[in-house]
Amino acid sequence: MRNDNAKWAAPLEQNRADVVGKNARLSLQPLSRQTMLSGPAAQCLALADQPSASGWPDIARGESYAIRLRRDRILAVNGPALTDGWHERSGVAVSDMTGGYAACTLSGPRALDILKTGTALELALPSGSAMQRFHRQEVIIYRWQAEDTFRIHTQRGQLESLWGLLAALVVK
C-alpha cells in the first residue's frame, strides 16, 4: 500500500492554458457532443446527418463532422442528439461518448513532425481510419480546417499522458 500522490502529478485544470512552442501550439479542445455509431457506413452517416466521414489525411471542416474509425464505425462530432442503443430501422448501434473522449488541437508548421515522433503518419499514405497509436497510446488523429491543424482524441482517462507527451514535444 503506497501513497503515490507525489509520483503522479495532479491533473491539470480543464481550462488549462495553451502550450506554445516554436511553430507549434497545443490547446485543449472542448466539444459539445461526441457520438459513436457502428453499423453500415452509409447508415451511420445518414443517422449522424453527415455527408461523409474523414479518415487520414482528410481535413474535417466545420463544427459538425464525422470521423471514420473503422469500416463500420464513425465518431460524430457535434452531431445531432441520438438515443443510445440499437436503431432498428438503420441497423446502427449508438453510444454517447461526449465525456468518454477528450480532444486537443495541435497546430503549426511543426505539428506533423511532432506527431511523427510517436506514430507512422504520412500525408502521402491515406487510411480509411483515423485510429492511430501515438507513443503506444490509442488515439484518433485527423486534420481539421487547415493543412497543419490536427485534432487528437483519446479516452478521457489518458488525456493527461497525451497532453504531457505533446506539451513536452511542443516546447522542445
Add this chain to the structure above:
Amino acid sequence: MKRVEGLGLIDRRTPLNFSFDGKPYQGFAGDTLASALLANGQRIMGRSFKYHRPRSVWGAWFDDPNAIFDIELNGFHEPNCPAATTYLEEGMQARAVNATPNAHSDIKGLLDKFNRFMPAGFYYKTFMWPNWHLFEGFIRNMAGLGRVENVAKSGYISEQHHATCDVLVIGGGAAGLAAARVAAESGRSVILADDHREFGGGLFRQGGLVEGQTPVDWVTEQLSAVTAAGGLVMPLTTAIGVYDHNLVGLVEAHAFGQAPSLHRIRAEQIIMATGAIDRPVTFANNDRPGIIAVDGALEFLARYGVLVGKNIAILSNNSLATPAAEILRTAGAKVRLLDASTGPFTAHGGKSLNAISQGTERIPCDTILASGGLVPLVHLWRHAGGKLSWRADIAAFVPAKGPVGMQAIGAANGTFDLDVSLSEARGENLPKSTYTLRPIQPDLTAKGRQWIDFQHDVTLKDIELAARENYTSVEHLKRYTTLGMASDQGKTSNMAGLAAMATLQGKSIPETGTTTFRPPFVPVPFEVYRGARRGQYFNPLKRLVLEPELRAAGAAMAEYGGSLRPAWFGSGPHEITREAIMARRAAAIFDASTLGKIEVIGPDAAAFLNFIYYNTMATLKPGFIRYGFMLTERGAVYDDGVVARMGENRFIISCSSSHVDGVVARLEAWRQDGNNPDRVFIHDTTPNWPTVTVTGPKAREILESLDLQIDLAPEAFKHMTWREGRFEGAVARVSRVSFSGDTSFEISVPVATATALWQAALAAGKPLGAGPAGVEALSILRAEKGYLIIGKDTDGDTMPHDLGFSIPRQKKTADFVGDRSLHTENANRADRKQLVGLMAPPGAAALPTGAHLVEVTLGKRRSIGYVTSSYHSPTLGHPIALALIEGGAARMGEDLTVWHMGKQSAAQVTSPCFYDPEGAALHA
C-alpha cells in the same frame, strides 16, 4: 606508426587534445580515438575480457572488437564506447575498460598465467559448490566492461521519428551510392544512410580512380545527384535492425554527450549495401597487438593518414593482398606477402610484435596484416529472415532467398570488384570478377594458442573442448564458449568459429551451420529505445474524472489494475480500518468509475452474451442485472462481473476494473468470429460514465437526498436490478449491485455531472456518519462477504465450479466459451483447488497472504493450497482469509497446518462468506 602527409580525410588544420589512460595526446578533427592513438604510437588500447591479454585494434570501424573506452567530456560520462567508431572531440578523456590501472600495465594480466585452468565453461564446472553466488560478486568485479553510472543523465534524450520512403539504401559505399542515384533519378523517394561522417565506404582504401575521378570527387558527384533528385542522405546513421514489413531502425549519431536519434523507416524497398569485412586468420598468438585486418590498416591509412607499421607482413589468402601491399609500400612501409593457406604460422612478441614464423623461417616485422578472405555483412538480411547460401569460390555466406522488398548488392552480396559492384548496383550486365581466394582452415596441430574470438578470449582449444563435450551445434557452441557474444556479436569471430568447428568435425562450413544474427547490429544506448516514453509516460495510468475531488478529500492515490485510484482517505493506512467500520455502520462512498461499462448492442446481443458468458444471459430481462463469469477456452475463469439488460437489444457489461481493455478485445474477437458482425456491436463507454458507489446500511438515505427521481424502496428497487433516474437534469443510471455485502447503489452519470454527484453524495452522507472510502477498505469488505477478485483469489486453472458455481456446467444447454473444457478429466478431478474461507485460532494474527496449507506425510510437507486474501476484519474483530485448497469444499471444519517462511501455524477451513451469510444486509 606514423601520419603520412597528404593522405586521409582528416582536417590537419584543427588539432584536438585528448587523453587516454591519463596521458595527454593530440589528434585531428576527423580522427577517431583509435586512429588518433595509433598516430601517436599508442598501440595497446585495451584488455581482453577473460585473460586480460593486451589488445590493439583489429579493425578500423565497427569490426574492431578490442578497443573499448569509458569516455568523459565536459562532465558527461559514456561507458563502452568503441574507439574505432568514436570521433575525436577536444578535451575527451578516455580510459580503457577492463584494465587496472591502465591498458598498458593491467595487474589482472596475471590471470593469463592461469589460462589452462580457465577453459570454456570453467565457471559452470568450478563454482558449483557450495553456491555460485559466493563467487559471483568477485567474478563480476574481475570481468565485465565499462561501469554504468547510477544516476540518470540529465538531458540525455533520444529523439524518435517515423518516416517512409520508396527505397532505403543502407551503406554509402560505391554500390550504395550508385544504387541510390539510380533510384532517386528514376523519381522514387530515396533515403541513403551510412554510418561514417563521409560517404564512400571502402572506396578510399582501395586506392586509384573511380570511373576516372578521385574517390572524393566521385562520392561528391553521386551525393549531389541523389540530393538533386530529391533523395535524403543521412551520414553518421547506422541501420541497427530490420523488422517486420520492411521496418528499419536507423540510429543517427550526434556529438559526444548527445543521445542518438532513432528513425523508424518503413521502406517499400531496402537495398542492403553494407559491405564486407576481413575474416581473421587463425594462427598461433594471432591476438597480439599489431595484428590488424588488412582492410583495417588500409582504412587507417586512407581515412586518417595513419600508417600502422613500418615493417609489415601481410598474411592473406586472397587476391586483395597484392594491391594492399602496393598501397602500403607507396605510403612508406616495407611489406612482405605471406600466403595464409600455407601455414602454420606463429606470431612472436609480447606487447609489440617482432616477427612471424613459418616452420623454421622467422620473418622480422613490427606489424602483421591478416585476411582470411572477405566476409559479407549479412546481419540485416538475417534480421529480416533472409536465407544464406554458401559460395565456395569466395568461402563465404552470401544472401540467398530474401525477404520481400529487400535486395543485397556490392560486397554485402559477395561482389568484391568495384566495377562489378557498380554494374550490379545499376542493374547492368556484370563483368567478370577478379577476386580469388585460397581456402584456409585452422591447423589443429599447431603449437601455441590460436584466438577465435578476440573480445571474449575464445581459443581454438575452447572450440575443441566444446566439440569433445558434444556442444557441436553452432548455437550450443556459442553459448558454451561465449563465442560471438558481447559487443562484437560474431562480426569477426563467427566465421573463424565456424571454420574451427567444421575442421574439428571433418565437415564443411555450410554443413556446420551459422548462427542467427539479431538486432542491434552495433551497440546502442538503451535510451535510443526509450525516447519520449519515460517516467509517467512509460506506462501511463488511466486517470479518474474525479481525481481532483479525491485528492482534495485527502485520498492517497495508488495504482490498481492500470488506473490511479484512491487507496484510502486521510493521514495514513490506519484509515483503512476506519473506512471499513464506517461502511458497515453508516455508509461508504467510493469512486467506482473504473468498473467496465461495455455496451453490447444489436439484435444478436443476447445470444452473443449467452455464448460469451458461463452463466445464462439470454433469459435476463430488461431492468435486471445478473452476475456471471467469462471463461477462457480452457475453462478457466477470466473475469467476473455483472451484466445489465438495458433493453431488448442492449446490454451493459460491468467487468472488473483491470479487465476492461481485455474484455473489450475478447468481445471484439468473438464478435468477428462466428457471429454476424452487422448484428452485434461492442462500444466501450467506460470513460463516458463515471460511477459513484454508495454502500452501507444508510446508503438508501443518502440516495434519497440526491433526488434521483427513482423509487428507492426495497420492494420497488430490488438487489440486482437497475433504474434510470435523473441527477441535476442529466441521466443517472443506478444499479443495485454490491461488492461489499451491504445494500449498495452504483450511480453512473455523464462526465460533466460527476463532480456534482460526488460532492452531493459526500454532503448527504456526512450527517449520517458516512464518508469517502478507498480501494483498500473495499477489499476488506468484499473479503468479509467472500466476494472474490479474479487473479487474486483464482489462478490460471480455477474453473467456476471450484468457486461454487456449478449449475451452468451441469445444466446450460447452449454453447458457451470454455464449455468443453469443463468436462475434461482435469476439470473433474477430486483434488482440484477450491475456494474456501480460513479462520485462525482466537488471538492469532492474520495469516500471511501466499502462505501454504500443508499436509505432512512421513515427515514430508506437501502443499495442498495457499492463502489468496487475508485481512483483519474490523467488523468481525478477528482475522479472516480466503484460500484455494485441494478438495476444499469437502474439508469444512478441518484443521489445517499453515506454513510460511519456515514458520508453522494453524487454521480451520470455513465457508468463504464471513459476513451476513443469510444476505439480510444485502437485500435490505
